[in-house]
Amino acid sequence: MLRKITLLAATLGLLLGAAAAPALANTAEEPANVHWDFEGPFGRYGKAENQAQLQRGYKVYREVCSSCHSMKLVSFRNLGDPGGPFWNPKYKNPNDNPVVKAIAADYQVDDIDTDTGDTTKRPGIPADRFPSPFANDYAAKASNGGANPPDMSLLARAREGQGRYIFSILMGYENPPAGVTLNPGQHYNKYMAGGVIAMPPPLKAGQVTYDDGTPSSLEQEAMDVSAFLMWAADPHADDRKNTGIAVLIYLLLFSGLLYLAYRQVWKNESH
Amino acid sequence: MSGHSTYEPKNAFSKWLDARLPVTRLVWDSFVDYPTPRNLNYWWTFGGILTLCLGIQILTGIVLAMHYQVGGATAFNSVEHIMRDVRHGWLIRNIHATGASMFFIAVYIHMLRGLYYGSFKPPREVLWLLGCLIYGIMMATAFMGYVLPWGQMSFWGAKVITNLLGVFPGVGQSITTWLWGGYGVDDPTLNRFFSLHYLLPFVIAGVVVLHIWALHVVGQNNPTGVDPKSKADTLPFTPYATAKDAFAMSLFLIVFAVFVFFLPDAMGHADNNIPANPLQTPPHIVPEWYFLPFYAILRAIPDKLMGALAMFGAIGCLFALPWLDTSKVRSMRYRPTAKICFVIFMVVCIILGFCGANKPDDQVIPGLAGFMLLDANANSWVWLSRIGTFYYFLYFLVITPMLGLTETPLPVPETIASPVVANAEKKG
Numbered sequence: 271m272l273r274k275i276t277l278l279a280a281t282l283g284l285l286l287g288a289a290a291a292p293a294l295a296n297t298a299e300e301p302a303n304v305h306w307d308f309e310g311p312f313g314r315y316g317k318a319e320n321q322a323q324l325q326r327g328y329k330v331y332r333e334v335c336s337s338c339h340s341m342k343l344v345s346f347r348n349l350g351d352p353g354g355p356f357w358n359p360k361y362k363n364p365n366d367n368p369v370v371k372a373i374a375a376d377y378q379v380d381d382i383d384t385d386t387g388d389t390t391k392r393p394g395i396p397a398d399r400f401p402s403p404f405a406n407d408y409a410a411k412a413s414n415g416g417a418n419p420p421d422m423s424l425l426a427r428a429r430e431g432q433g434r435y436i437f438s439i440l441m442g443y444e445n446p447p448a449g450v451t452l453n454p455g456q457h458y459n460k461y462m463a464g465g466v467i468a469m470p471p472p473l474k475a476g477q478v479t480y481d482d483g484t485p486s487s488l489e490q491e492a493m494d495v496s497a498f499l500m501w502a503a504d505p506h507a508d509d510r511k512n513t514g515i516a517v518l519i520y521l522l523l524f525s526g527l528l529y530l531a532y533r534q535v536w537k538n539e540s541h
Numbered sequence: 542m543s544g545h546s547t548y549e550p551k552n553a554f555s556k557w558l559d560a561r562l563p564v565t566r567l568v569w570d571s572f573v574d575y576p577t578p579r580n581l582n583y584w585w586t587f588g589g590i591l592t593l594c595l596g597i598q599i600l601t602g603i604v605l606a607m608h609y610q611v612g613g614a615t616a617f618n619s620v621e622h623i624m625r626d627v628r629h630g631w632l633i634r635n636i637h638a639t640g641a642s643m644f645f646i647a648v649y650i651h652m653l654r655g656l657y658y659g660s661f662k663p664p665r666e667v668l669w670l671l672g673c674l675i676y677g678i679m680m681a682t683a684f685m686g687y688v689l690p691w692g693q694m695s696f697w698g699a700k701v702i703t704n705l706l707g708v709f710p711g712v713g714q715s716i717t718t719w720l721w722g723g724y725g726v727d728d729p730t731l732n733r734f735f736s737l738h739y740l741l742p743f744v745i746a747g748v749v750v751l752h753i754w755a756l757h758v759v760g761q762n763n764p765t766g767v768d769p770k771s772k773a774d775t776l777p778f779t780p781y782a783t784a785k786d787a788f789a790m791s792l793f794l795i796v797f798a799v800f801v802f803f804l805p806d807a808m809g810h811a812d813n814n815i816p817a818n819p820l821q822t823p824p825h826i827v828p829e830w831y832f833l834p835f836y837a838i839l840r841a842i843p844d845k846l847m848g849a850l851a852m853f854g855a856i857g858c859l860f861a862l863p864w865l866d867t868s869k870v871r872s873m874r875y876r877p878t879a880k881i882c883f884v885i886f887m888v889v890c891i892i893l894g895f896c897g898a899n900k901p902d903d904q905v906i907p908g909l910a911g912f913m914l915l916d917a918n919a920n921s922w923v924w925l926s927r928i929g930t931f932y933y934f935l936y937f938l939v940i941t942p943m944l945g946l947t948e949t950p951l952p953v954p955e956t957i958a959s960p961v962v963a964n965a966e967k968k969g
């Protein structure tokens with residue numbers, strides 16, 4: 271019996287391994303093995319240090335990436351949700367959060383003048399989504415040498431390696447190895463499949479000045495903006511993990527009770 | 542097993558109802574008094590677990606459909622709306638997406654249980670066929686469900702699989718066009734897949750009723766494969782099987798919860814978080830893990846038509862199994878050679894899964910140079926999948942029929958109760 275269970279466990283393990291296998295076949299280098307404190311079952315974005323990191327990451331996004339990359343699925347108010355960079359327990363409703371309001375007002379969003387029907391611009395409010403830097407994909411391509419900067423809302427979960435991958439791309443610019451010729455507008459990045467990327471190196475050390483005084487080394491900026499993008503792709507992670515721990519505790523206790531009930535029922539029956 | 546009903550209505554209302562629609566009697570006879578072999582092990586709890594899985598998929602699916610907006614321009618964003626803005630939408634969607642994988646883990650265990658203990662042999666052929674039918678509809682449902690979020694893998698997976706039918710000579714291309722509702726995978730395809738994805742689980746539920754009906758006519762098999770002969774061999778379903786099933790379900794839910802809350806991306810594919818783009822083929826199109834062995838069989842054969850036939854044939858073998866197996870002994874407990882062949886078969890299925898996940902021409906053992914064998918290097922996934930495919934069919938079409946005629950099985954116990962009693966005495 272025990273042997274069979276071991277066999278089954280091994281089988282299941284292999285099956286799950288098979289599910290994870292497709293990433294194997296890739297010419298690019300494996301993403302760097304970096305970690306963030308908010309990862310894992312017990313890590314939380316809401317922890318003070320991690321929230322500070324999200325705020326720094328947002329600053330990098332705002333000052334650097336957002337000039338090319340859109341983030342269409344995220345609303346300003348999300349920044350003030352629990353687990354978000356600007357969550358403040360004083361403002362349970364993120365629409366009231368003054369930091370969020372100020373960030374939104376800093377953007378100009380499209381609107382329609384209801385008196386004339388003309389398109390106009392107005393300052394953003396927390397309920398608005400992040401406006402995109404380009405009017406459409408064609409404009410984005412035209413300004414970026416024919417390559418479309420992917421939308422950032424879900425980017426961290428749209429690549430094998432997730433945040434590690436984004437971090438690696440930002441750190442992975444190199445001179446091309448012998449034999450690789452680059453066209454104008456192309457760059458060599460060892461983490462990109464095929465090695466050639468159309469994005470110019472977006473970050474350098476000291477590119478942003480952090481409000482909390484953290485020295486802005488390239489690595490620090492890359493870690494911070496990757497953290498922010500991981501949050502943007504999975505904004506309910508804290509809620510998910512908290513619920514998960516409660517559910518697991520419940521199920522473990524419940525299973526214990528059911529096991530006792532099962533033993534009680536079968537007490538006098540051989541099997 | 543459909544013996545005399547022992548149900549006795551207790552109060553005036555149940556007497557009144559029993560004389561008009563004896564539904565309480567049906568439930569009593571099927572799930573309380575129903576005799577189950579006393580030696581059922583935990584592999585027998587997966588039938589109940591599957592019913593639970595179906596229920597979970599239907600419930601979460603209905604809630605998702607309240608927020609999902611079918612259509613090429615809206616589908617992807619509406620799923621993200623569920624993940625971000627709908628209260629607990631992330632929970633519902635994670636349960637539904639993970640639930641499909643859990644459903645397949647359970648069904649594969651359930652089916653392997655049937656293979657090992659010979660549950661497909663007379664008189665359970667119809668029960669087995671209904672099970673295979675359920676499995677077929679499950680695959681169709683899961684395939685169409687995966688298309689709904691309209692990510693890159695949704696789109697390109699749909700394209701690859703529907704194109705399969707195009708390889709059949711003459712009618713193939715017209716069938717694909719008819720399925721698509723146009724000349725490519727597009728809005729009409731997505732619309733009909735949504736409609737069918739909503740419908741099919743209820744069809745499954747209907748076939749499950751037949752499946753359980755058939756089960757209750759012929760009775761459950763058991764680890765010895767010996768038919769119950771007396772009352773000493775069985776126990777009433779409630780409380781005995783119910784208690785064991787409930788415990789097993791709860792353990793299953795623990796594994797389920799670990800994936801839902803802590804590994805939501807483990808079973809999925811990152812590319813499906815990129816909106817579908819008909820102009821950009823992903824570098825590596827792979828189906829969901831539960832289709833990988835069949836995908837490997839499809840690609841093992843260089844000819845497209847033969848590949849598709851082999852793939853459907855691999856599933857067809859399951860349907861034919863009751864008539865392929867010649868052994869009079871049900872349980873492989875008493876068939877040492879069959880047991881070995883069966884274990885190899887399971888390993889081969891897993892290896893085929895890996896073959897399906899990797900690019901056919903990539904090396905299996907990295908760095909080993911290998912040599913050219915016909916059309917590909919011997920050290921490549923495509924050759925491994927050919928060996929696997931060969932054994933897969935060998936197992937069903939040669940080993941299973943031959944072994945029943947040639948092997949000498951171990952002695953089979955007289956009754957279910959006899960080894961059970963012997964065991965209990967040994968334990969003291």
Ligand code: HEM
Pocket residue numbers: 584585586587588589591592595648651652655658660661665668669671672673674675676679745749752753756760761762763859
């Ligand atoms: C939605 C999917 C399915 C559901 C909900 C389901 C449900 C059940 C239930 C409740 C039982 C009784 C409990 C047990 O003995 O495990 C059962 C038995 C059985 N099922 Fe399924 N089943 C499903 C799929 C399948 C498939 C795909 C097959 C095989 C291809 C299959 C073959 C059998 C057989 C042979 C039995 C009789 C088991 C025995 O007594 O040995 N089932 N099923």
